[in-house]
Amino acid sequence: MNLEKVVFAFFIVLALTLNFGFFLGEIEQPEHHNIYELFAAIIINLIATIMKLGDRSHIGSVLLATSLVADLHLISAAVVWGFAAHIFATGLSPEIMSTIVSLSGGALLANLISVILFVSDTVVTRR
Helix, strand or coil: CCHHHHHHHHHHHHHHHHHHHHHCCCCCCHHHCCHHHHHHHHHHHHHHHHHHCCCCCHHHHHHHHHHHHHHHHHHHHHHHHHHHHHCCCCCCCHHHHHHHHHHHHHHHHHHHHHHHHHHHHHHHHHC
């Protein structure tokens, strides 16, 4: 067993599951979406992105691209949340919360693609 691949897979799957945990719930209800879970998803996604930087294969490039997309979506969601909570007079309205959750949904899709690509590459490599 290759410990490096185990750690790599751990962070890719953890990024997906944290993102899913934040995404799950009523889309417009702020109490269904924990800001600390969004923060954890951002940090784990950034770690997964850094780990993908070393792979120079074609699949590594696609994995990095999916990770960058997820990072962009999650950071955008955090920026929208920050503006809504501290700058906008309306606060976390249902429309703004829907935008935040939708952005995390885009990151969820990118993370899902990343996991599928990783698993398919692992299966092809084993043969």
